[in-house]
Amino acid sequence: MTQPEDRCRLVLIVPDSDDAAGQAHQLEDALAGGDVASVIIPQYGLDDQAFQKRAELMVPIVQAAGAAALIAGDSRVAGRVKADGLHMNGPLAELDEAIEKFVPKMIVGTGGAADRHLALEIGERRPDYIFFGKLDGDIKPEAHPKNLALAEWWASMVEIPCIVMGGSDSSSALAVAETGAEFVALRLAVFSSEKTAKAVVAEVNAILDEKAPRFEA
Template identity: 35%
Template sequence: MTTHPSPTRLMLVTPPVEDADAMAFRLMQAMAGGDVAAILLRLTPGDDRSRIERVKRLAGPVQGNSVALIVEDNSLVAARGGADGVHITGGPQAIAEARASLKTERIIGVGGLRARHDAMDAGEAGVDYVMFGEPRPDGSMPPLPAVVERAGWWAEIFETPCVAYAPDADSIEPLIETGAEFVALGAWAFAEGQDIRALVEAANAAMSACAARKAAR
């Protein structure tokens, strides 16, 4: 996953996955809708072997579409499953452990950042991206204006790419306008009855339109 000055690119954050085949089908639908930079794969609890098998099942179809597969919070499962990286939510010690385990061979991204200085510390630790706005551990969401402010501040000042998490379809455009390199669509995008292909198409269209407006200024 590389930085693209314009347009913003899309990341998808899965709900916790137990059935890899069902998720593979949904991801193929999503990727048929247009450009997706990365999939952040969240897994239901289980032993490492079963989790590794789920990652392997999804790595092929995802990476076959030139999309990065990133696994949440388990460097061992990410590496042995053939994923492209790991997404850390456990703070500085977890970042250091991931770097020691994965070296520079895989993407290391960071979420769960509560304050500006947490993000700056992560950036100084050499992570490949920081994420703002994802659900808190209790499932609640930070207010969108705060996420817009945080993503805009980061995108303007720092070189480390920023991912802005969209809590719903209406928030996609305001987050694109922040200049964040990536906008993430979460579990809501995978809900039953949600046309994820159309959602990806619409998000990409909004990103291209924003890039065109900025280029015209």
């Protein structure tokens, strides 16, 4: 499996679903489509026990494909299922606690950066990445212009990698890459497409291989 570190890479966000087995199969299919850096597994409306069970199903699939499995929000579940990392989205105090407790054993990244001031406050904590947008923010075909603008500003001046939420259309990945962001997150574009998840991941990687700007070594 290739690891194209010199250009924007794909992050998958597992969608909400009542069908755990179907979701696992679709995730496996997506990961077979080509390079995926990591997969974020949100809790959605599941209680802790149900979420842990779902994560126990998903995490080995992600890790077997060579991607990092990130649990959104629940550090206890992340530890129990031996995930690679934790995606935070709460107050800065919770981020501080997670970084102190889990880094460097686990990846700790965070969302919640709605503006430049907050992004810089987050940056002072040195998380492993910052996420611009919401995990379920792909409500339009294109990425949100505000998130693209934040990513372009951030990528030009801060070394901490950023992930930007793409839109519900896979073509939004290129617009994210053009900001200089290290990662583009896709959810509905991959898992609710008329095409197979595998085909979409392959297509996005082909576009990024061909057209995404290269990072300087």
